Amino acid sequence: MKPFTAFESAMAVLPADNVDTDQIIPARFLKTTTKEGLGLQLFHDWRYRDDGSPRTDFPLNQPAAQGAEVLVAGDNFGCGSSREHAPWALTDAGYRAVVSTSFADIFYGNSLKNALLPIKVSPEVHARILAAGSGARVKVDLEAQTLTLADGSSARFPVDAFPKRCMLLGVDELGYLLQFEGEIAAFEAAHPAPFDTRAAV
Amino acid sequence: MTARTLYDKIWDAHVVAQRPDEPVLLAVDLQLIHEVTSPQAFEGLRQRGLKVRRPDRTIATIDHSIPTTDRSRPIADPIAARQVAQLQTNCAEFGVPIFGPGSGHQGVVHVFSPEFGLTQPGMTLVCGDSHTATHGAFGVLAFGIGTSQVEMVLATQCLLQQPSRNFRVNVTGRLAPGVTAKDIILALIAKIGVGGGTGCVIEYAGEAIRSLSMEARMTISNMSIEAGARAGLIAPDETTFAYLKGRPFAPKGAAWDAAVARWRTWVSDPDAVFDKEVTLDGSALEPMITFGTNPAQGIAITGTVPEPRALAAGVERDSLVKALKYMGMRAGQAILGHPIDVVFVGSCTNGRIEDLRAAAGVLRGRKVDPRVRTLVVPGSEVVKRQAEAEGLDQVFLAAGAQWREPGCSMCLAMNGDMLQPGETCVATSNRNFEGRQGPGGRTLLASPVTAAASAIAGAVADPRSFA
Numbered sequence: 001m002k003p004f005t006a007f008e009s010a011m012a013v014l015p016a017d018n019v020d021t022d023q024i025i026p027a028r029f030l031k032t033t034t035k036e037g038l039g040l041q042l043f044h045d046w047r048y049r050d051d052g053s054p055r056t057d058f059p060l061n062q063p064a065a066q067g068a069e070v071l072v073a074g075d076n077f078g079c080g081s082s083r084e085h086a087p088w089a090l091t092d093a094g095y096r097a098v099v100s101t102s103f104a105d106i107f108y109g110n111s112l113k114n115a116l117l118p119i120k121v122s123p124e125v126h127a128r129i130l131a132a133g134s135g136a137r138v139k140v141d142l143e144a145q146t147l148t149l150a151d152g153s154s155a156r157f158p159v160d161a162f163p164k165r166c167m168l169l170g171v172d173e174l175g176y177l178l179q180f181e182g183e184i185a186a187f188e189a190a191h192p193a194p195f196d197t198r199a200a201v
Numbered sequence: 202m203t204a205r206t207l208y209d210k211i212w213d214a215h216v217v218a219q220r221p222d223e224p225v226l227l228a229v230d231l232q233l234i235h236e237v238t239s240p241q242a243f244e245g246l247r248q249r250g251l252k253v254r255r256p257d258r259t260i261a262t263i264d265h266s267i268p269t270t271d272r273s274r275p276i277a278d279p280i281a282a283r284q285v286a287q288l289q290t291n292c293a294e295f296g297v298p299i300f301g302p303g304s305g306h307q308g309v310v311h312v313f314s315p316e317f318g319l320t321q322p323g324m325t326l327v328c329g330d331s332h333t334a335t336h337g338a339f340g341v342l343a344f345g346i347g348t349s350q351v352e353m354v355l356a357t358q359c360l361l362q363q364p365s366r367n368f369r370v371n372v373t374g375r376l377a378p379g380v381t382a383k384d385i386i387l388a389l390i391a392k393i394g395v396g397g398g399t400g401c402v403i404e405y406a407g408e409a410i411r412s413l414s415m416e417a418r419m420t421i422s423n424m425s426i427e428a429g430a431r432a433g434l435i436a437p438d439e440t441t442f443a444y445l446k447g448r449p450f451a452p453k454g455a456a457w458d459a460a461v462a463r464w465r466t467w468v469s470d471p472d473a474v475f476d477k478e479v480t481l482d483g484s485a486l487e488p489m490i491t492f493g494t495n496p497a498q499g500i501a502i503t504g505t506v507p508e509p510r511a512l513a514a515g516v517e518r519d520s521l522v523k524a525l526k527y528m529g530m531r532a533g534q535a536i537l538g539h540p541i542d543v544v545f546v547g548s549c550t551n552g553r554i555e556d557l558r559a560a561a562g563v564l565r566g567r568k569v570d571p572r573v574r575t576l577v578v579p580g581s582e583v584v585k586r587q588a589e590a591e592g593l594d595q596v597f598l599a600a601g602a603q604w605r606e607p608g609c610s611m612c613l614a615m616n617g618d619m620l621q622p623g624e625t626c627v628a629t630s631n632r633n634f635e636g637r638q639g640p641g642g643r644t645l646l647a648s649p650v651t652a653a654a655s656a657i658a659g660a661v662a663d664p665r666s667f668a
Binding site: 035081 | 217218222226230231237238244245255256257259265278280281287296298319321324329333345349350352353361396399400426431450452460495516517519520523613615622632634635636641
């Protein structure tokens with residue numbers, strides 16, 4: 001992973017609550033065995049007609065939303081399945097941050113592990129962002145934990161210290177976990193397994 | 202010592218290490234693997250030159266993308282075939298045991314593990330699947346995780362976690378006839394919303410929960426994620442122990458007695474404090490069904506579809522309008538009698554033997570409406586064998602339903618079992634999101650008895666009319 005640096009971008013606004021992972025990336029596209037290329041299928045069934053042409057009334061297909069690196073959506077974004085294909089599809093389509101009033105837990109955790117920053121803002125700030133609409137520019141600064149709107153107003157967002165540090169440094173959590181070999185081995189020695197799953201083969 | 206919840210106790214017993222201001226390393230007792238969320242994790246291990254640390258605490262099956270039709274033929278979809286083959290290759294290379302089709306145990310990952318006796322009280326369990334919460338029915342702290350975490354657990358048998366909040370749901374009283382565990386959980390989600398459990402682990406308690414079988418408890422815990430919860434828990438009791446006894450991986454002899462004595466300690470202390478509590482009167486519940494496009498959009502089967510104009514203008518009202526349009530529902534209409542095209546009985550929510558018995562109980566001696574395509578998909582090869590031994594397959598076939606091979610099937614429509622655009626399905630699964638069962642498909646979530654009754658009626662029906 002590359003270090004997550006501050007950036008400025010246009011926003012794409014998707015004004016819907018409870019956007020679930022089946023909308024972000026429908027299950028029938030999960031047969032891939034790699035992480036790449038899922039951006040083409042992002043929001044597939046909202047984005048395309050049956051004949052494959054783009055639906056012009058879908059907010060993210062509108063000209064103002066093109067090239068945006070920040071997605072803004074409604075409450076409880078990413079609810080549903082644990083598929084990490086959801087953040088993979090979003091980053092593959094060029095998004096680096098998602099702004100909402102709340103996120104589903106698993107999606108939130110998955111995003112942080114894939115250089116996709118979930119930005120939680122208050123309903124008041126969210127309303128201002130929605131009013132600004134697709135195409136309006138914002139600045140995202142993870143180090144300072146701020147989202148700055150085009151009018152210069154700035155909102156601070158929460159992020160735990162640990163994933164923040166991992167994202168800023170561009171290191172993943174597995175590398176961190178591997179440092180604990182001694183502690184893990186000691187725990188395992190004190191807690192024998194109740195069974196061996198290989199015994200039944 | 203301070204009083205602790207069941208969640209606190211399992212958590213405390215699994216803390217491997219923690220540095221200040223950093224997440225806890227939580228030991229994982231068992232990881233379940235399936236074909237969809239694991240290929241990138243195994244590839245990650247390969248790229249880093251890592252092994253599976255504890256193959257003895259890892260087990261795989263194939264469920265999401267395999268067809269539920271004739272298993273003697275190769276998988277027709279080349280991409281699904283490649284994914285299944287990749288899992289078999291990965292398991293062979295990394296020494297992970299796998300139970301594929303024909304092994305006698307293949308099945309939906311959350312059906313397969315409990316019936317094997319692998320899911321045991323007080324454990325931590327993970328799987329790259331959000332319905333891992335199912336295992337919480339045994340007093341197991343079970344998390345659905347992403348593929349990065351699948352890789353981390355394969356490599357270290359640990360998960361980095363921040364603690365969740367404790368949320369207790371008390372379901373009082375006894376369920377009325379025709380009302381099931383599915384109705385409890387749909388009623389709860391309708392009450393607290395799809396984000397109602399976010400950041401929390403829900404412990405289900407109360408007389409109504411205690412009186413349920415393990416299969417029924419799994420139905421409830423399974424859908425914890427539909428309320429946004431990290432996990433669900435039900436403290437183990439005699440029902441739990443009776444279910445586990447004699448299963449292949451359950452302890453035997455003296456080890457069994459010792460295990461049961463240990464398992465009895467996995468309960469919340471009487472004076473434990475919960476961050477949040479909700480009470481549901483189980484005796485007042487009716488059969489539930491969803492009308493919209495998220496699991497919280499549920500009503501009693503005798504109810505009417507809500508009016509958007511009763512809500513204040515805003516995103517919530519817009520969402521309801523959009524859901525009703527997608528579902529082809531009118532505000533204010535009765536849900537009873539709403540025409541349907543398909544019925545799906547199966548999934549990790551309701552694909553266990555008791556669910557099939559319940560559906561067969563309604564269908565026995567009756568016929569499904571010939572316009573309704575009815576799929577009955579057992580949760581596993583074990584469930585299939587048991588059902589056939591009891592003659593349930595013959596009941597389904599005689600009623601005009603299809604009797605299929607085990608898998609996730611039409612719950613998420615990855616394997617070719619899917620709705621056509623505009624079709625309406627009463628499904629015993631867990632999600633009614635737009636297109637979940639196929640693009641343009643419309644899903645009404647309900648219990649197996651409601652699904653069976655609706656198959657007969659050719660429209661949404663009250664199972665109490667078919668008692």
